[in-house]
Amino acid sequence: MKKIDIAQLTIQKAHDAMKSGDFTAVDLATVYLENIKKLDSEIHAYLEVFTDVIEQAEAADARFKDGTATLLTGIPCAVKDNILIRGRISSCASKMLEKYVATYDATAISKLRAEGVVFIGRTNMDEFAMGGSTENSAFGVTKNPHDVSRVPGGTSGGSAAAIAANMALISLGSDTGGSIRQPSAFCGVVGLKPTYGSVSRYGLTAAVSSLDQIGPITRTVADAEILFNAIRGKDVMDGTTISETTYGEKSASKNAKLTIGIPRAFMKLGGISPAVQDAFAAAELRFKKLGYTIVDVDLPNNAFALPVYYIINFAEVSSNLSRFDGVRYGFHKDGTTGVEDYFESRAEGFGREARRRILLGTYVLSSGYYDAYYNRANALRRLITGDFNTAFKKVDILMTPTAPSPAFKIGEKVSDPVAMYLEDIFTVTANLTGLPAMSIPAGMTQVDATGNPSIPLAVQLTASHGAEKVLFQAGKDFLGE
Numbered sequence: 280m281k282k283i284d285i286a287q288l289t290i291q292k293a294h295d296a297m298k299s300g301d302f303t304a305v306d307l308a309t310v311y312l313e314n315i316k317k318l319d320s321e322i323h324a325y326l327e328v329f330t331d332v333i334e335q336a337e338a339a340d341a342r343f344k345d346g347t348a349t350l351l352t353g354i355p356c357a358v359k360d361n362i363l364i365r366g367r368i369s370s371c372a373s374k375m376l377e378k379y380v381a382t383y384d385a386t387a388i389s390k391l392r393a394e395g396v397v398f399i400g401r402t403n404m405d406e407f408a409m410g411g412s413t414e415n416s417a418f419g420v421t422k423n424p425h426d427v428s429r430v431p432g433g434t435s436g437g438s439a440a441a442i443a444a445n446m447a448l449i450s451l452g453s454d455t456g457g458s459i460r461q462p463s464a465f466c467g468v469v470g471l472k473p474t475y476g477s478v479s480r481y482g483l484t485a486a487v488s489s490l491d492q493i494g495p496i497t498r499t500v501a502d503a504e505i506l507f508n509a510i511r512g513k514d515v516m517d518g519t520t521i522s523e524t525t526y527g528e529k530s531a532s533k534n535a536k537l538t539i540g541i542p543r544a545f546m547k548l549g550g551i552s553p554a555v556q557d558a559f560a561a562a563e564l565r566f567k568k569l570g571y572t573i574v575d576v577d578l579p580n581n582a583f584a585l586p587v588y589y590i591i592n593f594a595e596v597s598s599n600l601s602r603f604d605g606v607r608y609g610f611h612k613d614g615t616t617g618v619e620d621y622f623e624s625r626a627e628g629f630g631r632e633a634r635r636r637i638l639l640g641t642y643v644l645s646s647g648y649y650d651a652y653y654n655r656a657n658a659l660r661r662l663i664t665g666d667f668n669t670a671f672k673k674v675d676i677l678m679t680p681t682a683p684s685p686a687f688k689i690g691e692k693v694s695d696p697v698a699m700y701l702e703d704i705f706t707v708t709a710n711l712t713g714l715p716a717m718s719i720p721a722g723m724t725q726v727d728a729t730g731n732p733s734i735p736l737a738v739q740l741t742a743s744h745g746a747e748k749v750l751f752q753a754g755k756d757f758l759g760e
């Protein structure tokens with residue numbers, strides 16, 4: 280077997296090597312499993328590493344032998360714990376679903392299964408995809424592989440940390456308000472939140488149905504593109520899915536001169552840290568050198584995006600999480616009456632953040648406040664979307680930082696929900712508008728005088744609906760792929 284350099288591996292390289300017999304899918308899976316053994320007791324990216332990984336890899340090898348292998352056959356993939364894999368626990372990192380075993384595959388999973396992808400395990404997350412640091416997991420925190428005193432971001436922190444520490448080649452996350460992009464930024468990897476409706480949500484445990492999307496977290500943009508193309512598509516099981524769009528094909532051609540818009544007035548509201556500011560300025564310069572045109576754009580209603588997002592988030596969360604009543608399935612605790620059973624089960628089964636959002640969501644949906652909060656938020660959501668659509672008449676891409684700061688310390692924000700919510704200022708708009716957005720690595724912080732390790736920085740690119748191709752083109756240009 281040829282030596283496998285997992286730090287440099289891509290889907291294409293792994294595929295070529297397995298096809299030419301340089302190594303097998305079993306060899307590849309073994310290298311990842313060994314790395315997990317070495318690193319994951321500290322990082323804790325995985326809630327569970329599956330026991331049949333080698334069997335899955337053997338089945339992949341058989342496909343290379345009989346000529347039915349595809350580009351993704353034998354590729355090791357980590358899966359966020361809110362995406363259902365038949366016969367596996369899917370806990371959403373909640374005590375409520377600690378023992379819940381999925382009875383079917385999510386559509387994204389069945390598509391990858393058909394390609395012969397090897398599922399390595401399920402990754403840690405903030406409970407029910409609420410949070411921004413993976414500290415809200417009921418099963419312990421995940422650490423940032425670049426600096427274990429820091430968070431990996433969240434809510435798909437386990438999936439991003441698994442890629443950053445080479446504990447899987449590709450991974451799936453979900454993004455409701457930044458949960459793919461922010462952990463990707465904190466861990467120095469690539470994360471795409473696809474256009475709403477391009478990837479089926481069937482089998483993704485619903486947090487906020489009008490915002491949730493499954494998407495790829497990978498080391499390269501090319502890998503994100505391959506994985507996205509494998510999981511996308513219309514699905515009869517999710518009525519919000521859309522057919523593949525062709526928009527973006529023309530502007531994504533190699534020689535197209537793309538225009539990048541920067542919402543500078545909005546960015547001033549973000550409380551951006553100096554390191555992120557420097558990385559952003561350097562990214563702007565790099566795009567200019569690559570021949571991109573940079574212009575300023577105005578997104579006047581973006582100032583409301585964060586409160587609008589959190590009102591809609593709380594409202595839908597309170598409704599979606601009502602199914603976890605401790606009776607039909609999931610955690611159960613006996614009270615003295617039937618009604619008390621509900622109270623006891625929900626009070627103990629859900630963590631603090633989930634309970635906070637259920638309470639606030641119930642409040643904004645209550646008859647006296649429905650118009651003042653929920654309806655107003657939805658009206659503003661339309662205005663925000665309108666601003667973006669206007670901007671995309673002038674530009675192909677919008678660029679902002681992914682998050683206002685690089686990865687923060689474990690424990691720094693977890694007891695201050697507002698500080699945690701402010702982290703999402705640049706990511707929530709893509710969910711409110713349904714637009715595709717991708718975080719790409721943009722350098723590392725300097726090692727400071729106190730000897731803190733250097734940690735990743737990132738920028739976020741947003742494109743118009745269905746124009747993922749534009750993001751892939753710009754991302755590859757930027758990273759020199």
Ligand code: GLN
Pocket residue numbers: 408409410411433434453454455456457458459486592703
């Ligand atoms: N941090 C955001 C929140 O807590 C985003 C979560 C997500 O995308 N799932 O809602």
